[in-house]
Amino acid sequence: MTNTGGGGGGLSSAEVSERIERGEVNDVPPRSSRSAADIVRANVFTRFNAIIGVLFLIILVVGPVQDGLFGFVILANTGIGIVQELRAKRTLDNLAILGEARPRVRRDGRSTEVPTDRIVLGDLMELRPGDKCVVDGEVAEADSLEVDESLLTGEAEPVLKHPGDQLMSGSFVVAGSGAFTATKVGREAYAARLTEEASRFSLVHSELRGGISRLLKYITWMMLPAAVGLVLSQLVVEHHNPTEAVRRMVAGIVPMVPEGLVLLTSVAFAIGVIRLGRKHCLVQELPAIEGLARVNVVCLDKTGTLTEGGMDVTEVRPLNGADEARVAQALRALGAAEPHPNASLQAIIEAYPPMPDGAGRWQPTDTLPFSSARKYSGAAFAEPDGTRSAWLLGAPDVLLAPDDPVLAEVNRLDREGLRVLLLARAADGLDGPASGTDPAPHAHPAALVVLEQRLRPDAAETLGYFAEQNVRTKVISGDNAVSVGAVAAKLGLAGAESPVDARELPAAEAERARQVTDGTVFGRVTPQQKREMVGALQSSGHTVAMTGDGVNDVLALKDADIGVCMGSGSEATKAVAQIVLLDNSFATLPSVVAEGRRVIGNIERVATLFLTKTVYSVLLALLVVCWQVPYPFLPRHLTLLSSLTIGVPAFFLALAPNRERAKPHFVRRVLHYAAPCGLIAGAATFVTYLLARHHYSGPGSLTAETSAATLTLFLIAMWVLAIVARPYTWWRVVLVLAMGAGFLAVLATPPLQHFFALKLAGAVLPWTAVGVAAVAGVLLEVAWRLAAGKLHT
Known part of the structure; x- marks a missing residue:
């Protein structure tokens, strides 16, 4: 009901200036990505960069510069990572400015919109349905003002506010209108700390990044004993030449480090943000790109999503x-x-x-x-x-x-x-x-x-996309169920002919979850029911995305795995959504899904390449220790192999299109492929190396032995790359062939032969190396199919 109090024309311009000078301004930290300094620090000061840096310094002391090429590669990779993340930061910051709240403040007797960081203590702020309270205050005017404080208290029932009542930042208006006087601003506001943490764009808390962190932990455990054993064995074996022992020791440790895996993950996320930013899509939390790719149920609110905001009588x-x-x-x-x-x-x-x-x-x-x-x-x-x-x-x-x-x-x-x-x-x-x-x-x-x-012209095409991608679409609306079903049917949504009235859903949780899972269109859904329906779908094992633009969607958006809001939505809705479609185009959603799938699918591809290298490097180190022989490679050899079979192709593969829906258990999936491939590659390479040691003798034999082993390892690594690059497209075939041509150029060019210390001697061992690689290739195909079959069962 109507009740009023307080009021007035708000502060004068002079009073606002005085408060700004006194620092009584809403100076909460900006909702932004990491600072430039944080980005540089995160890319430079990593555990593996420290290991590589120390080994690089050792090589600079004891060996020729070509054995330190891996250090320059790390510098280049780190630089690329920093540049891409800075570009993503600029995109995010610019989009955040476009999408940020601009509350209405009454000053000098006039209502005006101001940025949140220009609100001062004592400002008279106006409230309408959907507005979010960005500072704490006291109600000055109220016209049937109902406020939802569930994001702060967990209580879903709206609270009727009267003049003199307190308003907390983080609450939002669901009905009525009014005004309140700001009593606490900036870091003193109730929700300021929560807002600072929740509103930061984040690169953490995703299955992908969590899985990579676990993989790196496993790799560290493998590296330590292998590295210690390799150091001691090379010092013993090469006692007549400590410098050579150190170079061979470094060559054994460097390839164990999957230095580019974290880099490529960050770059893939950053480029994803830039691509979506060009489509006016604000990703408020980077893992949302990944999360939407894992979604198998999308819940849509009809109004503002399937239909445009306007109507006609x-x-x-x-x-x-x-x-x-x-x-x-x-x-x-x-x-x-x-x-x-x-x-x-x-x-x-x-x-x-x-x-x-x-x-x-x-x-x-x-x-x-x-x-x-x-x-x-x-x-x-x-x-x-x-x-x-x-x-x-x-x-x-x-x-x-x-x-x-x-x-x-x-x-x-x-x-x-x-x-x-x-x-x-x-x-x-x-x-x-x-x-x-x-x-x-x-x-x-x-x-x-x-x-x-008014139906959105792009709605039918978007629903069709989700159907093609095996993502179930559910329409959850507060409108009449039959009317909602008719609208959905016009857009070709399967199952729309059997709409469900949410008032008739059973009270029993298990039965309600079953009906929600089976149904497609639901009408007369209350805000609390939307939240319960999202929870029911999640309890059934679904990954749920919720789209909406009104205050009645806030609770469901907050609880969904991914919340998607239209740019024209209420400030409260935009505050809890992970993704904001600034151009209000529902058709942008498939682009977000596709971007997430591209990121996850491609990172899984390149992770297999990197971890295959880690596995064969650890195995080679252990075999060398057990056989008490010189390590077969110099650092320059493995830098060449890594660049041609992993580094360069992984960069292109990580950015390629990929429409396959993301699958769970990232670590298990990658290790199922990488572990057998790495074991086969390491064992086959060592067999060629032992055969070469038996075949060659005399001065220069170590170079011939190394060259034969390098040939075998390159051919096997290329085979792994060819498997990972499937299904083939013209550019993937060109990519694989170009990498092979690069290695042939090294073998055929005398200056490059000298630079990389590679020279095949005779015909017997080179062809033997090719034969061993061919046998290993057959084993790779068998192992790959067995791993794929096991993962699909």
């Missing part, structure tokens, strides 16, 4: 002999009485513009704002002839008795996809809510207002 049908002129006047008065109309009421205002102030205008004496829980709004008026009347406007199936014959016509219109509102006269006025009773049962129907909703 197509017909008004008086009921029970109601006078058409009086019905029109009532609709005109209801539109004039609501300062912040929703889409339905805005359509009525456009059809029945308010009369100018004068003798013929109905004067509002009381208002009841629309709320998603009630499903109707209302107002009381003093008419020009002294008559007092109260009118309700809302859902027919809420305002009418279940057996009312008018509902049959309403259902027919609903089946056509039209939206129908009922205008009714409240016999007992609007005192129902205040007195604890509902005015709806005592209302007398006056007219049906038929509205036509």
Whole structure:
């Protein structure tokens, strides 16, 4: 009900300036990505960069520069990572400015929008439905002001606020309007610390990054004993040449480090943000890209998602002999009485513009704002002839008795996809809510207002995309179930012909979860039910994305695995969503899904390459220790192999298109492929090395032995690359062939032969090396198919 207090024109410009000078300003940390210094620090000061850096310094002391090439590769990779993350930061920061809240503040007697960081202590801030309270304050004006504090307290029931009541930052308006005076700003505000943590763009807390961290932990455990054994064995074996022993020891340790894996993950995420930023998609938390790729159920709110915000009044049908002129006047008065109309009421205002102030205008004496829980709004008026009347406007199936014959016509219109509102006269006025009773049962129907909703032109194509990708789509709306089903059916959504009224869902949790899982279209869903339905889907093992733009979607958006909000949505909705579609285009959503799939699928590909190298490097080190022989490679050999079979191709593969839906158990999947491939590669390479040691003798034999082993390892690594690059496209074939051509160029060019210390001697061992690689290739194919079959069972 209407109640007011406080008020005034707010602070003057002079008072605002004084408060800014005193530092009484809302200086909360900006919602931004990591600082440039943090990005540089995170890319440079890593555990593996430290290991590589020490080994690089050792090589600079004891060996030629070509054995230190791995150090320059690390510098280049780190530089690429920093540049890409800085680009992503710039994109995120620019988009955040576009999407940030701009509260309305009353200053010098005028209402104006200001950035949140320009709010000062004592500002008079206006509130409308959907507005988020960004600072703490005290209510100064209230017109049926209902505030949801669930994000702070967990209590879903809206709280009716009166002048003098406290407002906490983080709460949001669900109905009514008002104003409050800012009493705490900046870091003193209740939710400031929560906002600072929750609003930061993050690179952590994702299955992908968590899995990579675990892999790196495993690798560290493998590296330590292998490295110690290798150091001691090379010092013993090469006792006549300590410098050579150190170089061979470094060569054995460096390839154990998957130095580019973390880099490529960060680069893939960063480029994903940049690509989506070009489509006006603000990713508020980077793991959201990954999360949406794992989603198998998308819950859509109809209004603002499948339909555009605007509507058109197509017909008004008086009921029970109601006078058409009086019905029109009532609709005109209801539109004039609501300062912040929703889409339905805005359509009525456009059809029945308010009369100018004068003798013929109905004067509002009381208002009841629309709320998603009630499903109707209302107002009381003093008419020009002294008559007092109260009118309700809302859902027919809420305002009418279940057996009312008018509902049959309403259902027919609903089946056509039209939206129908009922205008009714409240016999007992609007005192129902205040007195604890509902005015709806005592209302007398006056007219049906038929509205036509505007379908989004891209909605059908987007729904089709999700169907192709085996992502189930569910429409969850507060509107009439039959009407929602008709709209969904027009867009070709399978299952829309059997809509479910959420009021009829069973109370039993297990049965409700089953119906929610099986159903496709749900109507008359309350905000709390939306939240429960998301929870029911999650309890059934689904990864759920929720889209919406209204305050009735906030609770569900917050609890969903991924929350997606339209840029025109309420500030409260944008505050809890991980992804904001700034151009309000539902068609952007497939791009986000595709970007997530590209990132995850490709990182899994390149992780297999990197970990295969780690496994064969550890195995080679252990075999060398056991056989007490010189390590077969110099650092330059493995730098060459890593660049051609992993580094360069992984960069292109990580950025390639990939539409396959992300699968769980990242670590298990990667190790199932990488472990057998690495063991086969290491064993085959060592066999060639032992055969070469037996075949060659005399000066220069070590170079010939190393060259034969390098040839075998290169061919096997290329085979792994060829497997990982499947399914083949023209550019992937070109990529693999180009890497092979690069190695042939080294073998065929004398200066490069000398630089990399590679020279094949004779014909027997080189062809033997090729034969060993061919046998290993067959084993790789068998192992790969067995691993794939095991993962799919």
